[in-house]
Amino acid sequence: MTSKRSIIIFWALFLVPTLIMAIIAFKLLSHEQDRISQSALHALSERAKTISETIHLTVEAVQENLTQSLLVIDQDDLKKNLIKWEETNPLVRNVFVYKKDQNLEYPIRGLESTPEERLFIARYDSLFSGRIKFDFNEDPLRDESKIKGAEDSYSGSSRYDSAPTKQIESSRQKLVALSRVAQKAPALEQQAIFLEAKDQEFLEKSGWIPWFSENSLYILGWVQKFKDGPVYGVELEIMTLLSRLVVDFPELSEKGTALVLVDGNGNFMHQSGTWVTDPEDKPVAVIFISSLLPHWQIAVFVDDKGFGASRGFLYVSVILLGIFIAAIISGGLLLTRLTLKNMKDARQKTSFVSSVSHELKTPLTSIRMYAELLLLKRIKDENKTQTYLSVIVNESGRLTRLINNVLDFGKLEQGKKTYQMTGFEMDRFLLQMICAHSIRIENQGLEIITQVEEGEYHVRTDKDAIEQVVLNLLDNALKYAGQGKFIKFVLKKEDTFILLKICDDGPGIPSAQQKMIFEKFHRVDNSLTSKQPGSGLGLSIARQILRDLKGDLFFEPVPGNGSCFTARIKHHDSD
Amino acid sequence: MTHLRRYQHQTIVSFFTALIIFVTMPGAVLAGIEHSRLICRVETERAVLQAGDSQNVVLKITLDAPLSPAHIKRPLVNLALVLDQSGSMNGTKIQQAKAAAIEALTRLGLQDIFSVVVYDTNVHTIVPAQNARNIQGIINIIQQISAGGNTALFGGVSQGASEIRKNLENDYVHRIILLSDGLANVGPRMPGDLGRLGAALIKENISVTTVGVGTDYNEDLMAQLAQKSDGNTYFVESGFDLPRIFSAELGDVLNVVAKKVKVIITLPDNVQPVSIIGREGRIRQNQIELSMNQLYGGQEKYALIEVNIPESTPGSKIMVARADVTYENPFSQKLETSSGTSYARFSNDPKKVADSTNINVVREYQLNLNALAQEKAIELSDKGKKKEAVQELKLSAERLKQIGSKYNDKELLKQADELEVQAEMIDDQGMSKKSRKLLRTESYQKKNQQLSQ
Structure with missing residues (x-):
């Protein structure tokens, strides 16, 4: 038979690889989760890049369009046209006309300028006073093809969105269109202007200056059409630019993420995505937008706990893994437990068979020995003959009880035992039992103590079954507490029950065994019991009988030495 | 200035x-x-x-x-409501804002254009620009507004303007009504920046009327946005005044x-x-x-x-x-x-x-000077010069009283008395949020001769 140890080793060998596999699976899942998070982050960063490119192209297109508009503006009434443009175009914050020798021609310094214009003049004082040249930041590698590219990107589709929306003009397209709305001269007129101006040297210089003043960004566009002509231009209304750009900012559906447009001072200009960012939060990725908007960036923020939606993969996987592991471990445990129980049962049955065989053999040996002696008629002494006969009778009785127990056990196990209910007085019954067995008890040198509380002890139950219970308990007491001084029978009433206690002052039952004494085939496995024969069925049968009769049997330890079994029998009146 | x-x-x-x-x-x-x-x-x-x-x-x-x-059909209105649904609006304020939005909607005609934009951390157009026909459908959408998140005020106004722009070419009276109860914390938040946005919107004939609820919003920002876009500005202490204010504002807008x-x-x-x-x-x-x-x-x-x-x-x-x-x-x-x-x-x-x-000219001149004095007092108080601010208000009150007595003008005398009380209060308790908002709003309303107050 498989030993207990080998089962545990087998189980452990089975468990350890399972756990190792679980750890590996968990690590793989974590990596997979990280990979998913990384790819989501990458996708988010790509999105941010697309947005920043779109913003760059928009601003570039706006600037180029404004430059073109400035270059074709009617030079005859330059100031008036510029002022009209400023008054009507939301993209134009301020306009200016600067002549190298005459300084600033428009806005007029002093009372005639509005407060906004005064601030404008003060802001660009170094330019308007001639300290810095307008082309100080000119990029020599400026590529004209860029303009076309920028224009093309706005000709139809929207780069923010994957699906182009041709019917609805996006806010950015409107914005770019707005930058074209100037007094644009038709080609012929433009040619005429050039012809008229042929006496002036044609220059057509232009540029855009990102300008920082009082910690804010301003953008100034300028053109100089003729070599000796004025430098004129516009200051871009950044709030209009921003207002139109943010409207087309794509919405983010992923939870726990945010794309934020951040200005040069770190202020959040616009946010897409529901993740509520804290000023102290650090972005996981930053994409600088363009040299046209210096230091402006798109910041990617992600919840510290990871992407809300994609994190679900790990959670679900870990739950599934957990269920799988739990199923394996609990299944293994259950199988091991069943195997161990079967082993125990097999052992107990083997022990039972040998115990019962021994139990049957002992009285049979006595009976046979005395019967043979009597048969040979060698015993002449009448007293001895009487003694031998009584031994034969007693041992036969013991044999009968044993066989009854085994038979009852079978019936009880299968639920086939039938009970004959009769009414009788429990106190009288007990006293008769004590009287019948007093010789056995006294022969063991035990004193009989009987305590019957006053009262009426009428019961309606199976008399034979109760007798079997009392006998089993009495046999146990005689068997295990034979070295004691007394055996005590107590009868009393409690609620609807009659309590019959059979107590002794024997060695008692070790506390570890107390819970198992009612299990079938169980025998208290110590030196004391090994000397005693028994089937391990007595208490199990007694309890089962009492429970079938709506009562119970339980063990009460006695302080010091000894043990006490209490049978609870239903009182007849309680029915 | x-x-x-x-x-x-x-x-x-x-x-x-x-x-x-x-x-x-x-x-x-x-x-x-x-x-x-x-x-x-x-x-x-x-x-x-x-x-x-x-x-x-x-x-x-x-x-x-x-x-x-x-006997002539009034000009059609293109109205965008931009409502704050940040966390601070929770409770009465959001409920009353919804009631106010519905009040505004029901006063519009079938040909008018109506849109609703809500903003918290993000901006959402819950009612895109459309004729005010499907009133029950729109009301159901408005009823679903709930508060939570930050205050992306700039984005909200930008989105509102975008909804207005869908019908910009037509001959409508274009108006955005902005409602806010808190400090803008997503997007530009300096009063000057919002002023620039207002200045740009007016070029498209879009006016922004600003309604500040409670005492935690930025009155400078709201006043500048309204001033630069030639809209009205209102300060309401409790959400319960919102339907009245919206109704008054709509009375103006429908009466251009x-x-x-x-x-x-x-x-x-x-x-x-x-x-x-x-x-x-x-x-x-x-x-x-x-x-x-x-x-x-x-x-x-x-x-x-x-x-x-x-x-x-x-x-x-x-x-x-x-x-x-x-x-x-x-x-x-x-x-x-x-x-x-x-x-x-x-x-x-x-x-x-x-x-x-001409007492009419003198009175309005003095009241405008008083509005400027109120602004100066705010400026002084912001710099921590409470005494000077109180002094400025008291001097203005004194001047109003003097001229009011001279010409026996009740309005000037009444204004002088009110200003004196205000100055005393600021002297006792400092410039409270409420006092600052009252001064800022009154000053703007006077300078702009706002009809509804």
Whole structure:
């Protein structure tokens, strides 16, 4: 038979690889989760890049369009046209006309300028006073093809969105269109202007200056059409630019993420995505937008706990893994437990068979020995003959009880035992039992103590079954507490029950065994019991009988030495 | 700020004059549409000026908008409501804001355009620009608004403007009503930045009316946005006032009788412009240009201009200013004009000069000076100069009282009393959030001659 140890080793060998596999699976899942998070982050960063490119192209297109508009503006009434443009175009914050020798021609310094214009003049004082040249930041590698590219990107589709929306003009397209709305001269007129101006040297210089003043960004566009002509231009209304750009900012559906447009001072200009960012939060990725908007960036923020939606993969996987592991471990445990129980049962049955065989053999040996002696008629002494006969009778009785127990056990196990209910007085019954067995008890040198509380002890139950219970308990007491001084029978009433206690002052039952004494085939496995024969069925049968009769049997330890079994029998009146 | 803050005038010396107000009523009456025209009046603070040295004189250019004609269909309205649904709006405020939005919706006609934008950390258009027809459907959407998140005010206004722009080409009265109860913490948040947004929107004829609820919003930002876009501004302490305010605002918006109003004040060569008081405008040599987006039926809007009149001799007469107004008549979609001219006579008789005082001009001038004093007091208080702020208010109250007593003007005296109480309160408790909002809003409403308050 498989030993207990080998089962545990087998189980452990089975468990350890399972756990190792679980750890590996968990690590793989974590990596997979990280990979998913990384790819989501990458996708988010790509999105941010697309947005920043779109913003760059928009601003570039706006600037180029404004430059073109400035270059074709009617030079005859330059100031008036510029002022009209400023008054009507939301993209134009301020306009200016600067002549190298005459300084600033428009806005007029002093009372005639509005407060906004005064601030404008003060802001660009170094330019308007001639300290810095307008082309100080000119990029020599400026590529004209860029303009076309920028224009093309706005000709139809929207780069923010994957699906182009041709019917609805996006806010950015409107914005770019707005930058074209100037007094644009038709080609012929433009040619005429050039012809008229042929006496002036044609220059057509232009540029855009990102300008920082009082910690804010301003953008100034300028053109100089003729070599000796004025430098004129516009200051871009950044709030209009921003207002139109943010409207087309794509919405983010992923939870726990945010794309934020951040200005040069770190202020959040616009946010897409529901993740509520804290000023102290650090972005996981930053994409600088363009040299046209210096230091402006798109910041990617992600919840510290990871992407809300994609994190679900790990959670679900870990739950599934957990269920799988739990199923394996609990299944293994259950199988091991069943195997161990079967082993125990097999052992107990083997022990039972040998115990019962021994139990049957002992009285049979006595009976046979005395019967043979009597048969040979060698015993002449009448007293001895009487003694031998009584031994034969007693041992036969013991044999009968044993066989009854085994038979009852079978019936009880299968639920086939039938009970004959009769009414009788429990106190009288007990006293008769004590009287019948007093010789056995006294022969063991035990004193009989009987305590019957006053009262009426009428019961309606199976008399034979109760007798079997009392006998089993009495046999146990005689068997295990034979070295004691007394055996005590107590009868009393409690609620609807009659309590019959059979107590002794024997060695008692070790506390570890107390819970198992009612299990079938169980025998208290110590030196004391090994000397005693028994089937391990007595208490199990007694309890089962009492429970079938709506009562119970339980063990009460006695302080010091000894043990006490209490049978609870239903009182007849309680029915 | 355009206005120069001059609180003390040169002493007006000698002579008498007569102020003649010419109200020109151009006769181009549109066929089939007959209703009153906008009237332009130019008045000086005194009908007769003291002769002698050059002197500064306050001019009041008044635009009297006619009542909305009952028999002509009113101009259509393109209204965008931009509602704050940040966490701080939770409770009564969001409930009342919803009620106010529904109130506004039900007052619109079937042809009007209505849209609703809500903002918290993000911005959402919950009702895209559409005719105010499917009222129940829109109400159901409005009812679902719930509060939570940050305050992306700039994004909200931008989105509202985007909804307005869908019908920008049509002849609508374009208006955004912005509601907020907290500090903008996503997007530009400096009052100047929002002012620039307002200045850009007015170029598209979009006005933004700002409604601040409670005491935690930024009144400077809200006032600047309204001022630069020629909208109204309101301060309501509790959410319960919201439906009333929305209703009043809509009363104005549905009652527009003049759009894209431009006033050009032309001064004779010898009369010099000094400053524009309480309004933004442009001085170009001898011309002063002012513009207003909309005028409401029965509203009196005015501009106060300080000019310098040259040396004069008793009995002489000069033209002080001529005002030309052009505006779009929203009923006929035609440009109309109106003008007024002011002449002045000079006298040496101080009694005649004193008797000729035009209390209407003096009162409005003083009230505008008071509005400027209120702004100065806010500025001082912001710099931690509480005492100076209180002093500024008390001085203004004193001046109002003095002039009010002199001309026995109840409005000036009442304003003086209210200001004194306010100054005392600030002296005792410091500049509370509420006091600051009251001062800022009152000052703006006075300078802008806001009809609904």
